[in-house]
Amino acid sequence: xxxxxxxxxxxxxxxxxxxxxxxxxxxxxxxxxxxxxxxxxxxxxxxxxxxxxxxxxxxxxxxxxxxxxxxxxxxxxxxxxxxxxxxxxxxxxxxxxxxxxxxxxxxxxxxxxxxxxxxxxxxxxxxxxxxxxxxxxxxxxxxxxxxxxxxxxxxxxxxxxxxxxxxxxxxxxxxxxxxxxxxxxxxxxxxxxxxxxxxxxxxx
Numbered sequence: 001x002x003x004x005x006x007x008x009x010x011x012x013x014x015x016x017x018x019x020x021x022x023x024x025x026x027x028x029x030x031x032x033x034x035x036x037x038x039x040x041x042x043x044x045x046x047x048x049x050x051x052x053x054x055x056x057x058x059x060x061x062x063x064x065x066x067x068x069x070x071x072x073x074x075x076x077x078x079x080x081x082x083x084x085x086x087x088x089x090x091x092x093x094x095x096x097x098x099x100x101x102x103x104x105x106x107x108x109x110x111x112x113x114x115x116x117x118x119x120x121x122x123x124x125x126x127x128x129x130x131x132x133x134x135x136x137x138x139x140x141x142x143x144x145x146x147x148x149x150x151x152x153x154x155x156x157x158x159x160x161x162x163x164x165x166x167x168x169x170x171x172x173x174x175x176x177x178x179x180x181x182x183x184x185x186x187x188x189x190x191x192x193x194x195x196x197x198x199x200x201x202x203x204x
Contacts, residue, residue, distance in 0.1 A: 016156065019149040020092045021085055034082075037062040037069060041079055050080065050128040077136030080129040081144065088146045091122055095153055108157040109204050115153065116196045119175055124189065131177035141176060158204060167203050174199060 040061035044053045055076055059069040073079040095115065100106035102114040123130055134141035141147055151168050158164035173179065174196055183192065 014152065016149065016152050017096060019145070019152050020096065021088045021146055021149070033062075033064055033068065034072065037064060037072070037079070038083055042083060045083075045129070050076075050132055055079070075136065077132050077140065081133040084126060084129055084133060084146075087122060087126060088149075091118060092146075092149055094118065108159075109201070112154065112157045112200050112204060113197055115157070116171075116175075116200050117193070119150065120180075120189075120193055120196065123175060123177060123180060127177055127181060127184075131181055134177050147172070161204065171196075171200060171203055 037058060041053070041058045044057060044061055053076075055069055056066060058079065059066045062069070069079075073082055094102050095118075097103055100114075101110040102118050104111075106114070133144060150172055151165075154168035154171055155164040158167050161167055180192065187195075
């Protein structure tokens with residue numbers, strides 16, 4: 001497996017750096033409203049659970065109109081995705097330029113294992129939010145910009161295997177929030193993590 005992150009020899013040539021989650025650019029007043037909404041949503045979700053909180057409650061807690069909230073975020077899944085943006089960027093930057101083995105400089109197999117651990121940590125911390133953002137509509141998970149980044153990174157690390165792009169999808173399927181939510185009560189975090197490492201080793 002090649003260590004170069006510049007692209008797959010037989011796949012897409014899009015540099016991984018171009019797939020990172022972009023920072024939000026907006027006017028100062030819009031930025032303040034966005035920050036108020038996200039702060040209110042994070043607090044309410046933590047206190048009551050994602051499913052129990054309505055968009056009306058978020059708007060009231062943030063001090064913004066319901067129309068503003070819906071125009072900006074669309075629905076609760078859009079709000080969940082916005083809350084995850086910052087967390088995703090932290091992980092993406094660690095992959096692009098952080099210390100090895102998650103960042104560059106380690107063999108691909110070690111980087112893949114580090115990614116599995118880091119992504120699972122991120123997922124378990126924000127499981128309800130990630131699940132909502134991924135299951136809002138059929139195929140929603142694959143339209144999220146961050147998914148393209150995770151898939152590209154894993155495919156690069158699997159370069160040299162028979163079909164790295166398909167194999168990357170297969171590994172990421174085991175990290176889907178819906179799947180992890182379903183098996184977590186039965187298997188627990190330790191068994192899920194160990195199984196993911198076995199799967200990653202077998203794929204590489």
